[in-house]
Amino acid sequence: MSRTLSLLLSFLLVLSLGIYLLYNGGLIVWLGTASWYQGAFLLISLLAGLGIHLGSRVLKRNPLWEQGNESLYIILFLLIWGILSGYSYLLEFLVNDVLKESIAENGRGLVLKGSVVGLILAIIIVWINYSWIAYAQFSKKTIQHLRNERNKEELQYKLLRSQLTPHFLFNSLNTASNLIATNPDQAESFIRKLAYNFKHLIKNGIQPLNSLEQELKIVENYMHLMKVRYGDKVILENRIKSEALDHQLPALAIQLLVENALKHNVASQEHPLKITITADRDKVVVNNSITRKPEQIPSIGIGLNNLKARYKLYGKQQISIQESQACFYVNLPFIFPGLAE
Template sequence: MSRTLSCILSFVLTLSLGIYLLYNSGLIAWLGTASWYQGAFLLISLIAGLGIHFGSRAIKRNPSWERGNESLYILFLLLIWGTLALYSYLLENLMNYGLDNTNLETSLGLTLKGSIIGLIVSILIVWINYSWIAYSQYSKNTIQHLRNERNKEELQYKLLRSQLTPHFLFNSLNTASNLITTNPNQAESFIRKLAFNFNHLIKNGIQHLNSLEQELSIIENYMHLMKVRYGDKVIMEKRIKPEVIQHQLPALAIQLLVENALKHNVASQEQPLKITITADHDQVVVTNTITRKPEQIPSIGIGLPNLKARYKLYGKQEITIEQTPSCFYVYLPYVSHSNSSK
């Protein structure tokens, strides 16, 4: 609401109360013949209106107003009621003074009437303001929740799409084809693991969260495929506390970090790539050694940014990334069920 409109409405409120009180007391006709008192009546109505206007603006500038702070609404109620009661008192004294000069007996009771009506009007105004703020806050929260849910689905879709890239599928099928001719027994195991891995990708890629136990199962099957491809060039170690395996993580978070390690490092017999997964009560840490970088790094722009964005949707947790000359560390805090529902 603009300042001008707010000021006009405040003035109209006090003026309307004054006219009603005078009409109820049968003084409208008399006021029409007393020009000096007409100006005084308009002046105190304007002053009271300005008092409500500036007082309410000062209260509403408080950041807690939009959050429905009860004490501010009580103060707002007292401001309007007190101003209207004082206005009624001044109006009664003004009328008494004018009527005394005409030698008429007066017992108007404008203060009491104005206070009662002012209280009713104040409660109504505060109720309307509170209801409007509550509805606005509810609407904002609902819209934000829907946006977050849509963003989660989009991020999950991008993650799943990144895992099912033709490049990964092409390499896996080539590996399977070579194994069929050179080592049929291992080929059968590889194809079964490949099918299991894709099944997990499709099933878990559309979920928001997995338990650490599920994540480790996925990475175990994934690393079986990578072992066929890289052999002893890639070494994985897991240091997991058994009591934390049911803690929650964003789906496929660990596999994404392992894929990044394989993509950004060249593994060799002389300089193998070592990946370590450590899980304690606070977080999961995925560490990989840094070897020589490949000449070309295939990427579709989905990786750590996707994981960071998903963490933001789950609450205040953030992943932490550290790098030394020899190692790359990513710290993944657990996601609680309460945060995941936000």
């Protein structure tokens, strides 16, 4: 609302109260007796309207106003009621001071009437302001919630698409083909694990959150496939406390970090890649040893940035990354949906 419109509405509010009080007291003819009376009446109405306008603007500039702070609304209520009561007193004083005593008898109840009407008007105005802010907050939260849900679905889709890359399937089928010729029993186990892995990727990848226990099962199945390719060059070690198994993480978060470790390092018999997963009641820590980096690292743009973005949608907790000469650490705080913003 513009300043001019706000001032005009405040002035009209006060002016309407003044006309009502004079009409109710049978004093409306007083305004037509002399231009001086009319000027004084308009002046005190303008001053009262200006007081309400300026006072309300000061309150609405406070950052807490948009948050529905109750104390500011109480101050607004007292401001409006006080100014309207004071205006009624000035109006009664003006009437009694300039009119004949026989006529002025009708003006001695203006203060009481003005205070009662001012009280009602103050309640209505504060209620309208508070309801408007409450509705605006509700609308903002609803829109933000819908936007977050849409972003979560988009990030989940991108993550799932990254897990189902043709490159991974091509390598897995080549490995299965070689095993069929050299070790049929292992080939059968590998193919079953591959099918199981894709089944769980599709099932759990579309869920926004998984329990730590589910995440570990996905990683263990994935590492079974990787063991066939890498053998003892890759070592996975879990140090998980049982009380943490039911806590939740963004879907496929741990597998993403394990894949990154394999992708950004070259494992060998002399320098095996060791991946360690630890968890307590607050977080999961995935760390891997740093070996020689591959010369070319193919990427489709899905990784830590996706994980950071998904965490951001669930609240203030964020992943933290630490790197030393020998190890790379990623801390994943657990997400508790009831506490998430």
